[in-house]
Every structure is written in structure tokens, then in C-alpha cells.
Amino acid sequence: MKKNTVIFYGLILAFIIVAPFIFPDFRTQLAALWLMIIVAMTWDMTGGQMGYNSLGNIVFYGTGMYVAAVVTIALAYDVGAYTNAFGGGVYKFTDQQYFLGMLLGILGAGVFCSIIAVVIGFVTFGLRGPYFAIGTLGVAIAAGELVSNWEWVGGGQGIALPVYPGDLDTGKVLFYFLFAVTGVVLFIFLKWLYSTRFGAAINAIRDDEEKAEAMGIHTLRYKLTTWAMSAFFVGVVGGISAFQLIHFEPLETAYQTINLGIFMVVCVLLGGKGTLWGPIIGAILFHVFKEVTWNYFLGWQWVALGALIVVTVVYFQDGVMGYLAHRKPEWFGVRLDDKKAEVSQ
């Protein structure tokens, strides 16, 4: 069993590394898939494991984009003047400025988003259930609207970052691996986190918050920590996306409340809430569905996605993992004898 696990993870890792070279035409596509996987896994940290269904995690994605861009620009030029010129030719970035800005920008985005999460969470974690969902949705919409009216960061036009200085194909590979490394780190981190006392504590909050509190768990502290960790990773991928997309604007790209903001929830529900692999499987299925509808039902893609959300939520809420756990309990460490005993009770 142990050996099989090693082979299993080794094969996946090998595939992750060679994938952009076997499918050179799909590099951007695969990077987009990684983005989906990462945001789904981070959403599952609060939504699946802790029971706080946020509809506003996209706020960290957008904020991460802006922080990364502003840090990069601020290292070399005055931000207000740069956004005013809107990518005008006078602003050139040297290689050193670009890569230093990228490194600091992406890390800064993660850290800044963690702080934002603690600040927002201090207020929103007093809300429960649907109020939390609506409250966070409100925060996300408000953030997008406010940023789009903020001229210093480009207002409704957004920011145009410098293009990757090297060869275009190398750039695609670089961005793929930035996403992939973040994803792998996140997966290892979550696998470890869910096995610790911390993971048990946030599961306890999901199951019954009052009892968890009575058992001596400082619930607010756990909730804030979890959300801050989840926000860190969303901020980081937001920062990477900013460099990958080069140009972004606030409402449709950065704070895309009804696009990515709701996709991550659907990915998790499709794959199975509160499991390690569920968000990943869900993200892959969802991404494939999304790209197919985009290609073959152009114009109707949004209707198809809305329908997918409704169907998933109404008819298939346990997701793939939930379905498998129901049909093949022995795969999940439940021995069949136990199950028979359960049935006979």
C-alpha cells in the first residue's frame, strides 16, 4: 500500500512536470486549469472543511492582482503617472526590474491578502450560514466597484503590466510552472494540515460551532487563521495571473464575482465538499465542461454554466467523492464488515 502510494504520487508529479512539453499547444490552457484547481482547494478550506460558505473569496484574487501590479510598478516608477499613461511607450522595464517586481509582487500579494482576510474576517465571521455567504458576496462586489472608481490604480480601465521580457514560449512555460508549484505546495500543505489537530479543530467548527467553542476551541482565531491561509494562496495565484494576463481591468478580470468567484464553489461541489481530492477532480471536470461549452455553444456558454450550477447543486450535491464514498466505502478505509454492521443496526 505504502509503495503504491509513492508510485501514484510519483506518476502524478512526473505528469505535472512533462505535461507542458507533451502538449505545447495547451500550455495556457493547463495554467488556467491549475488556477481553477488552486482556487477550488482554497475555497474548500473554509467552505468544505470549516463549513463557512464564502461567495466572496474572489476578492483576494482581485486584490492579489492589483497588489502584484502596484508593487512591480512602484519599484520602478510612480504608480499614478504609470496608470495615467495606460501602458504608454515611455515606461520600459529592465529584466531585473521585471523579475524582482514579479517575485516581490506575488509574495506581497499573498501576504497582503492574508492581512485583508483577517480584517474582513473579523467582521464577517460573526455572520453564520447564508448571511456569511451574502455578506462576503457583498464585500466582493463592493471591492470591485470601489477599485473600478479608483483612478490611482487605473480606474475602470485597469492596469497594463509589462510583457514577459524573454521568448513568448518560455514565458508560457514559466507561468505554467509558477501555477504548478503553487498548486503542489498547496496540496502538500493541505494534506499535512488536515491531518493535524488544526484540521480536526476546523472540522469541529463545521460540525457544531457552539460545541467546539464549549470544548475550548477558540473558534474565531481558528476561523481567521484558516481564511488567512486560504487568502494567501488565492492572492499568490492572483499575482501570477496578473503577470500572465498582462492587462487586466477590475470588474471582468480581477473581481470577477460571477465568473471565477462562483466557479470555485461549483468545482468543489462537483468534486465533493470537505475532501482533499474532491476540489481537484471537480476543477478538472468543470474546466473541461467550461472549455467544451465555450467552443461548441458559443453565446450559450453562460446559460450552460448556470444550468450546470443548478443541476450540480440540486441533484449532485455530494459530488464525485461523495458518490464514490457511498458506492465504494472500502476505498475510503471503511471495511465492508463495518458497513454491514451499520446496516443491520
Next chain:
Amino acid sequence: MDQILINLSLLAEFPIVNLKIILDGVMIGALFALAAYGLALVWGVMNVKNLAQGDFVIAGGYVAWWMTQQGMPPLLGVPVAFIVLWGLGWVIYKTVISRVIERDLFTSLLATFGLAIMMAQLLNLMFGSDTQSVALGYKTLYFFDGLIDVPVAKLIGVLMAATLAIGVILFMKSSRMGQAIRATAQDARAARVLGIDTEKVYAFTFSLNAAICGAAGAIIVMVWIIQPFYGITHSVRAFVIVTAAGLGNLPGVIAAGLGIGALEQYGAHIFGIGYQQAIAVLLLISVLLYRLIQQRRLRQSLQ
């Protein structure tokens, strides 16, 4: 920033402008209150939080707009939108809502959010993404040397909204179905024991909600503008009103509706029209905060 100060000083210099803003806000707020009443109805009776509320409003608006495009009188759009949205609400209840009533609240929230996306996109495909409105062709009344203008169309809109609200309230108070709805809201299980077909009550309530929203939308298209993607803002407004007023508090819903209308007009006047959506959402957050602090004092959380 300077613009904001100028706008503020304008308000202080011409106090009569305040009256105009409040009047405008109250007239549009009456329609918000109507949609919010529908939301409170569904929320209270079947414990479903409907995020597609605003899209029902917009769909009703498009029904009325489409009818005037066909050359029919605009006022006829209100009853027709009422009937069409009744049917739509019934179909949506049977296909989606009836399956999520028993589930946890996030399920219904997400399912209706999916519906909202679908409806907005379908309207976009059918009617295009331009803003639309219907001109009624009535004259405008002027007061105070033209500082205050009250279009008769808006007065008619408010009047129709009031008529509809009174009709619904009377229906809930006195009719047999209204009594059944109120009984189900109090205790669905007891109502079932006493022989009320709660399934029918749920279907009726949801259809009624959609129909009220549709009629409100048909009025909104005459006094304001609609666009396929404005639905979410209307939903947010309805949530603000219901959260501020609480369930089953009809005077509260009306007061909150008129209040949010006036506040939004003030915000748009002071900060500029670009902030209108942000103001609606920030109002939601402040109302949630206020309720939160209220509950904290009782050592409870808002749920």
C-alpha cells in the same frame, strides 16, 4: 474629492434639492420595497433565500418593454408581466426550488444564484445588453420654479405599486390561501397535520413572489431603466431591505425600502452615478454590521 465637497455644499446651499432627492428616492424605493416583500414572503414561508429575485424584476421589465415594442399600451404591461412571471415562477418552483426546500440554506442560495446567472444570460441573448426603458409620454409637473420636477409617469408607477401592495396584503389577510400561507410560515408540520397541502402553498407562494417581482419590474421599466445584468443589484437591495427590517415586519419593509431608495439617491448625488451599485452593496454590509453588533450584545451570532 473636490467634486464631493462641491456636491455637499450644493445640498447645503439649496435645501430644496434635498426634497427632490428624497422624493425621487421614495418613488423608486416603493418598487424596491415591493420586490423585498416578495423575498420576505418566500424567506419566511419556505426558508429559501432567493438570489434570483432581481432577475425576476428585470424579466418582468423586459416583458413590459417587449409588449410596448409590439405596439401595445405600456400600462397593460404590468398585469401581463404579473401573469407571465407567475408562470415562470411556477415552472422554476417545480423544477428547482421544490428540491432544495428541505436542504440547508446554502444549497438554495447557490441554486438560485445559478438561476440568476442563467436568467440574466438568457435575457441578454434575447434582448441584447443595451439599457432599455419605456417612455409613457405623460407630462412633468414642476414645483418651486422648476427646481423640483415630478414626472406624472413616476406618480402613476408609485400608485400602481401601492395598489399592488394593498391587494397582496388584503389577499394575505383575508383569503383562504393567504391564511394557509401564514399558517405554513408559522409551522409547516402543524399546517400539514391540519390538512393544508403545504406543497401547493409553497408553489403558490413562490409563483406569487415571482409575479410581484414581475409587476414591480414592469413599473420600473416605465420610471427608470433596465438592463439584463442589473438583476444582482436588485437582489442585493431586496436583501438589504429584508435584513434591515426583519421577516414578517411589513411596515419595516416599506420604511426600509423607501429609506434605501432615498439613501441611494443621496449617494449617487454626492459621490457620482458610478458608485450607485457600490452604494447598494455597502448599505448591505452596513446593515449586516449593525445587526451583528446588535446580536453581539446578546452574545448571539447572526444566523
